[in-house]
Amino acid sequence: MRYSEYFLPTTREIPADAELASHIYCLRAGLIRKVASGIYIFLPLGMKVLQKIETIIRQEMNAKGAQEVLMPVLQPKELWEKSGRWTEYGPEMMRLRDRHERDFCLGPTHEELITSTVDAEIFSYKKLPLHLYQIQVKFRDEIRPRFGLLRGREFIMKDGYCFCRNQKELEVIYQQMYEAYARVLERCGLDYAVVEAESGIIGGEVSHEFVVLADAGESELVLCPGCGYASNAELAHFSWTTIPDREDMKEAALVETAGIKTIEALAHYLSVEPKKTIKTMLVQEGKNIFAILIRGDRELSLAKSARHLRRSIGLVEQDTLNAHPEIRMGYVGPFGLNAIPILADLELKESQNMVIGANRDNFHMVNANVGRDFQVDEWGDFTYPVWGDKCSKCANELEFKRGIEVGHIFQLGTKYSKSLGATFIDEDGQSQNFVMGCFGIGVTRLLASIIEQKHDERGIIWPVSVAPFQVIILLLNPTNNRQREAAEHLYEIFQKHGLEVLLDDRDERAGVKFTDAELLGIPFICLIGNKLEREGLVEVKIRESGDSFELPLEGVVFRIQEIMGNQERGIQVDKGDTF
């Protein structure tokens, strides 16, 4: 491709809308342009990268026997009413009506459609397992789209659904997908973690998230350097470090703490460490309130709480509190809470002489002790790990990182096949619900994550595997015939060897070309300039390392292929079916 003819608008200024590197560089390097909040057009360069990523995904999916389909974005209401999700899904689902007043939605996901399709065609266990996937635009009317492609409303997703005879068969496919996902991320050159993502409400499901490590990421991860344990911070297991010294139980007493409603203020006022206090968190499901006691210096994990209670809960709301005059906000404690169940974090089981809310305005209790001064209905694990906490499996100190969730694999079981009545006939002639799995990769999000992890202050640093071009030739003096001819010749050589090459033949100053080449992040930058004129040498710069070397024209392609080959071998790619 000749740069002079290519639709590739780069910008010098940082767009006012963007904050994250991936967002800024997607715009500056001419990959995308915004159409509306969370909605983007992909320009030719962005399109190329997208296709590269999709190809990698296709190869890995096909290699595991998954078959590609394409489903519509527009889906009829009836389908969603069958699964109950037309009402369940909420405002995130974009609904619209056609000229005949029929209701549709823009598909936020495709479980309903795929399940009903398979159900209509597959009747026998002999046809199972079946694994279908698609790479398609999905639409979710996000409450708050942000960070460019990282959280769009319209985004491209690869989603796969497998239909199995039983749990065992599902587990085999699940394992295969685990491997396939890992390979996709490796081939994209990414540093990532796989974390268990247990689902709170519906027990028994197995689920893993694939998270690209990046400081800008929205999910917080806990990693153990010792045993490799990885988890969402909000669900992470850990063992607490501070085992309290044994002390004698002191006499409990009420102290006046007028106007003191936070742990910090309380600890300061009473001159105790925050960890010697207990805070009482209130959560609710519908109108039901639960009190959860945790150590004052800890944070409540709603995810863990939800899992423990097996309910979908949120922090208590003012409306709900109005019906409970016995609750004294700011001084809540496990006293006189009537019918409200009191749960407590296991960490408090051995605690002694704690400060705790008295559930009486302007009073706390000091030297409170479990069992003597207050009772607990249920013990559980309700808090996040913090710096210094140890791995519950191997006792190493846990590490904290942030990441971007790009993939999620799920053992669905019969949730959708049941609600949609999708069945097959098994070996015994009995009707059974399909046992399903679903597997998603956010393709556009993956693109953004790569930039988020692979960039510097000058621009993107594409891994060769997804780079829109492997090589860019900078013709520094387009008016110089010898240099022009050399550049054209080199351009042909690259093409003949199957490399994707961008020839910067624009009538621009050298500085512009250098800056753009680095912004675009093309892995190999070949300079045709004075060096060529004087010594017949091409200067090759490697974008990632900044290293450079000089070679005669004819040798360049082999050297580049050699370097690329070495990188590929590091990943050990065996190509699956391609088409």
Add this chain to the structure above:
RNA sequence: CGGGAUGUAGCGCAGCUUGGUUAGCGCGCAGCGUUCGGGACGCUGAGGUCGUGGGUUCAAAUCCCACCAUCCCGACCA
């Protein structure tokens, strides 16, 4: 949806507090000339419903009201 902020040329911004002639600057864009290995210089030029609607006023980019859009912080997710 709650909290914060912004909307002026393709992009980045000033002007608004204290209303007053043809609304500015930088980059980019077009033409000509000089330049040409890290975003050159000179000259000429094109480009604006000042987010939209209403109001106040002799007069509104500027003051008031409403709405819309966009971004950032919270609850959701690939």
